[in-house]
Amino acid sequence: MLSLERDPANLPFITPWERTQHEAAIRFPDFRHFIVEAGPDLDAAGFLILIGCRSQNLSLELKRMVVRSKGQGHGRAALRVAKKVAFDDLGAHRFWLDVKKRNTGARALYESEGFVLEGELRESVKVEGGFESLFVMSMLATEFAQRRAAAQELRA
Numbered sequence: 001m002l003s004l005e006r007d008p009a010n011l012p013f014i015t016p017w018e019r020t021q022h023e024a025a026i027r028f029p030d031f032r033h034f035i036v037e038a039g040p041d042l043d044a045a046g047f048l049i050l051i052g053c054r055s056q057n058l059s060l061e062l063k064r065m066v067v068r069s070k071g072q073g074h075g076r077a078a079l080r081v082a083k084k085v086a087f088d089d090l091g092a093h094r095f096w097l098d099v100k101k102r103n104t105g106a107r108a109l110y111e112s113e114g115f116v117l118e119g120e121l122r123e124s125v126k127v128e129g130g131f132e133s134l135f136v137m138s139m140l141a142t143e144f145a146q147r148r149a150a151a152q153e154l155r156a
């Protein structure tokens with residue numbers, strides 16, 4: 001996870017955590033790390049982090065998703081499983097995320113997987129040379145159910 005986060009291909013789009021942050025998050029029941037496995041030998045192909053797994057508001061956040069080999073469908077497949085885990089297993093009412101405005105690839109993925117744009121957090125991330133804006137996107141349990149009824153989601 002640490003090396004993936006620091007990979008120059010990913011760094012522009014995420015804010016890497018220190019090892020101790022990951023270690024603390026793994027021990028904290030509200031947070032869950034998942035390893036994305038792919039290929040015939042189920043090699044580690046990436047990871048994602050959910051936050052709010054014990055949220056009183058049933059509001060879960062997809063905190064981070066990174067895959068190693070891009071453009072091979074791993075991100076979409078992982079996101080579909082993440083939605084299933086969030087709504088089916090963890091009882092989410094709302095599943096949300098933020099994504100850098102300039103991360104057009106990830107935004108296209110989230111939009112095509114049914115996430116609705118809620119708004120823009122303007123210039124909310126300090127980066128070298130200035131600030132970047134975030135888009136907040138979400139899906140509600142009712143929307144997930146509608147998508148599932150339309151065979152757009154993994155089966156229960």
Ligand SMILES: CC(C)(COP(=O)(O)OP(=O)(O)OC[C@H]1O[C@@H](n2cnc3c(N)ncnc32)[C@H](O)[C@@H]1OP(=O)(O)O)[C@@H](O)C(=O)NCCC(=O)NCCS
Nearest residue numbers: 013064065066067070071072073074075076105106108109
């Ligand atoms: C975002 C990320 C997880 C997507 O995973 P992926 O395996 O590369 O994506 P997929 O192959 O499943 O593609 C899914 C969709 O994403 C979009 N997409 C992915 N890469 C894209 C690119 N370079 N340009 C435009 N759209 C892109 C497309 O809509 C694509 O759908 P399509 O193949 O039907 O056109 C991955 O690219 C990644 O790890 N990026 C760096 C970290 C990051 O940005 N994480 C998300 C923010 S937290």
